[in-house]
Amino acid sequence: MKTLAREPDERLLIEAAQNEPARFAELYEQNFVRIYAFFARRVAAREEAQDLTSEVFHQALGSLRSFKWQGAPFVAWLYGIAANVLSSHWQKLGRSPAAEEMELSGAGGEIERSLMLAELVELLPPDQRRVVLQRFVKQQSIREIAHDLGRSEGAVKQLQFRALENLREQLGRPK
Amino acid sequence: MNSHVPAEELDRQIENLVARKIAEAADASPLLAIASELQFLPDPDFRRRLVADLVDQPAAREASFVPPQPSQPRAATLAAIMPTLTGKRFSVFPADHRSFLVSFASHAALVLLIASGIWVGQRPILRTTELLSSKLTYFGSGGGGGGDRSSIPVTKGTPPKFSDQQLAPPAIVVRNPNPALPVDPTVVGAPQLKLPQSNQIGDLMSSNVILPSNGTGSNGGAGSGSHDGLGSGTGLGVGDGFDRGYGRGTFTAGRGVTAPRAIYDPEPEYSEEARRVHFQGMVVLSIVVDQTGQARDIRVARSVGLGLDEKAIEAVKKWKFEPGVKDGNPVAVGVNVEVNFRLY
Numbered sequence: 001m002k003t004l005a006r007e008p009d010e011r012l013l014i015e016a017a018q019n020e021p022a023r024f025a026e027l028y029e030q031n032f033v034r035i036y037a038f039f040a041r042r043v044a045a046r047e048e049a050q051d052l053t054s055e056v057f058h059q060a061l062g063s064l065r066s067f068k069w070q071g072a073p074f075v076a077w078l079y080g081i082a083a084n085v086l087s088s089h090w091q092k093l094g095r096s097p098a099a100e101e102m103e104l105s106g107a108g109g110e111i112e113r114s115l116m117l118a119e120l121v122e123l124l125p126p127d128q129r130r131v132v133l134q135r136f137v138k139q140q141s142i143r144e145i146a147h148d149l150g151r152s153e154g155a156v157k158q159l160q161f162r163a164l165e166n167l168r169e170q171l172g173r174p175k
Numbered sequence: 176m177n178s179h180v181p182a183e184e185l186d187r188q189i190e191n192l193v194a195r196k197i198a199e200a201a202d203a204s205p206l207l208a209i210a211s212e213l214q215f216l217p218d219p220d221f222r223r224r225l226v227a228d229l230v231d232q233p234a235a236r237e238a239s240f241v242p243p244q245p246s247q248p249r250a251a252t253l254a255a256i257m258p259t260l261t262g263k264r265f266s267v268f269p270a271d272h273r274s275f276l277v278s279f280a281s282h283a284a285l286v287l288l289i290a291s292g293i294w295v296g297q298r299p300i301l302r303t304t305e306l307l308s309s310k311l312t313y314f315g316s317g318g319g320g321g322g323d324r325s326s327i328p329v330t331k332g333t334p335p336k337f338s339d340q341q342l343a344p345p346a347i348v349v350r351n352p353n354p355a356l357p358v359d360p361t362v363v364g365a366p367q368l369k370l371p372q373s374n375q376i377g378d379l380m381s382s383n384v385i386l387p388s389n390g391t392g393s394n395g396g397a398g399s400g401s402h403d404g405l406g407s408g409t410g411l412g413v414g415d416g417f418d419r420g421y422g423r424g425t426f427t428a429g430r431g432v433t434a435p436r437a438i439y440d441p442e443p444e445y446s447e448e449a450r451r452v453h454f455q456g457m458v459v460l461s462i463v464v465d466q467t468g469q470a471r472d473i474r475v476a477r478s479v480g481l482g483l484d485e486k487a488i489e490a491v492k493k494w495k496f497e498p499g500v501k502d503g504n505p506v507a508v509g510v511n512v513e514v515n516f517r518l519y
Contacts, residue, residue, distance in 0.1 A: 022230050025452035032222055040215040050221050054228075061229055117209075118216055135189070136213035142186060157186045164185070164206040171209070 011069050024061050031075050032057075037114035038082050043089075052089060056082045120170045128163035135160055223451065230453045319362060319404010319412040319419065321396015322389050323348070329390030329397050332377020334405045334413045337364035337421075341411055344396045344403035345376050347387050362404050363411035364420040370413065378406055425463050425472075425507045426499060435464035435496040435508050443490030443514060446482030454479075458487040458514045466505040468496040476511060487514040 010030075017023040035056050039049040059081050067077060121132055127149070134140045134148065142160075146153045189210050321344060322329060330347045338361035345360045360376065371379065378390070378398050389397045396403040396411075404411045404419070412419040418426070428434035448454075456479030463472040470491050478484050491512055499508030 020455075022453035022455070025226050025230050025454065028226050028229060029452075032225075033217060036217040036222075037215060040217070046218070050218070050225075053217075054225050057225060057229055113212070114215055117212055121213070121216065132213060133216075133219065136210065137216050137218050139214075160189070161185055161206075164209050167209050167213075168205050 010074055014064075014067060014069060014074060018065055018067070021061065021064070024064065027060075027074060028057055031078055033115050033118045034075055034111050035078055035082055037111045038079065039086065040114070041110060042086060048089075052082070052085050055085045059085070116171070117167065120167055123170075124163055124166060128159050128166065131156055131159040132163045226452055319396060319402060319410040319414065320392050320398045320400015320406050320408045321345070321394060321403055322392025322398050322400070323350075323395070324393055325388045325391055327386050327388035327391075328383045329381050329392075329399065329405075330375070330377040330387050331379070331381040331384045332375035333371045333373045333379060334362055335360045335376055336372070337362055337366055337368040337370075337412075339363070339366065341403060344411075345405045346389055347376055347397055348389050362413050362419075364413070368421055370421060376405075380406075425509050426501060427509055428499060432501045432506065432508060433499050435468070435499045435510060437494055438468075438497050439493075439495035441490060441493055443486040443516075445516060446486050449481040449483050449516065452481070454481050454483075455517050456483060457516065458484050460487055460491055460512045460514065461509065462491060462512055463507050463509050464496045464498055465507045466498050468498045468505075470494055470496070479516070483514075483516050487512075490514070 459477035
């Protein structure tokens with residue numbers, strides 16, 4: 001139901017972006033985490049996932065005018081581009097992916113969980129959010145984070161612990 | 176391990192997890208499982224950079240066609256062209272190469288500002304609309320009053336509903352209890368205007384909660400004002416203002432009232448958030464320009480978000496107006512202000 005209700009809005013957004021490319025930013029914001037999550041679990045390095053995500057959005061923007069609304073969510077079109085980008089990437093590396101690695105339908109659960117987690121991180125108190133991003137996304141050490149924040153290493157560990165507890169609690173909470 | 180594992184121990188395990196970039200310990204602890212998933216979150220900096228790159232594409236493309244600069248000019252040529260850089264004399268005074276560097280740096284900064292669109296390219300367009308002469312003319316406008324010259328203040332109560340036309344004025348003491356054509360009393364104003372309703376018609380501000388009275392005013396209606404409205408004002412509406420609708424004496428442009436004119440209108444800034452994603456839009460603010468030419472009662476009539484509403488309000492608060500005039504006197508007038516945020 002939620003998806004159905006969003007369709008007209010999404011269609012309007014697509015049409016707006018087709019007429020005025022700067023409006024593509026809104027479509028990007030809506031779909032960025034999903035596309036990134038698709039790659040993040042399939043490639044080894046963060047930089048690789050970022051490059052592939054970037055490639056998808058550049059291709060999408062470049063061919064947006066040819067997009068025809070047929071009722072399917074916009075993200076489905078982006079997943080199609082993502083699958084092609086990933087396939088080409090592996091070909092360049094001389095790697096043949098397993099069938100399940102290219103499977104889009106099975107990826108839905110993990111992608112939606114990443115999306116939910118990203119949203120929950122945004123809702124964390126600012127100091128906990130900062131520690132989470134620096135520790136897990138930037139992969140900084142506790143010492144580096146403590147230095148950045150001007151706090152003790154013990155305090156940073158506590159913040160990290162409380163952030164994970166918060167996220168666990170929120171993830172366990174029925175939506 | 177359960178979720179009550181000490182923070183120190185959890186971090187040791189996370190250290191292993193981050194070092195190996197695997198989620199093999201995920202089953203051991205729900206917290207560690209979440210920690211492993213967090214590694215797959217995108218970097219917010221990358222997210223911002225990419226969107227900026229995407230929306231800046233045309234500019235980036237043009238930049239890529241800039242012809243390459245010649246490698247290094249020969250020293251003699253350079254000296255001839257830019258004597259100040261090389262410190263050679265080109266006038267009666269010795270040249271100071273520092274002046275060249277200062278000039279170069281300031282020009283480069285200027286070019287960068289223009290190219291980035293922070294400066295000239297993002298000046299918003301502002302204009303004051305023809306105001307409130309449309310269907311919204313009741314916004315913030317006057318009020319009404321009335322009464323039948325009773326010695327007792329009007330009874331406390333609530334006004335009847337607003338309507339475009341008045342068939343019967345509000346009355347607490349009904350002079351004709353059996354009219355030939357019974358109709359509900361109304362006050363004149365936009366029908367969508369809603370004020371508290373009850374079974375007792377009267378003035379919300381009155382202290383008379385016992386005795387029925389139409390009030391000390393005149394010319395029908397109820398209250399201490401005049402004409403068929405309700406309140407201490409003059410007109411068919413409600414309140415201490417004039418004319419119709421509900422308000423505090425604010426006029427609308429037209430019908431003998433001139434619209435206010437902006438005489439000092441510094442432009443608002445673009446919000447960083449909107450500038451980053453090249454968002455454009457028009458914020459409409461409803462304001463009242465009071466007798467002194469200041470904007471008050473500012474509210475957002477059409478929002479575009481991304482911090483632009485706040486930037487528009489911030490700017491309009493600084494504006495100075497020539498107030499609207501009625502019968503040669505400055506009066507408060509409600510206006511709509513369109514703040515158009517466009518990128519060039």
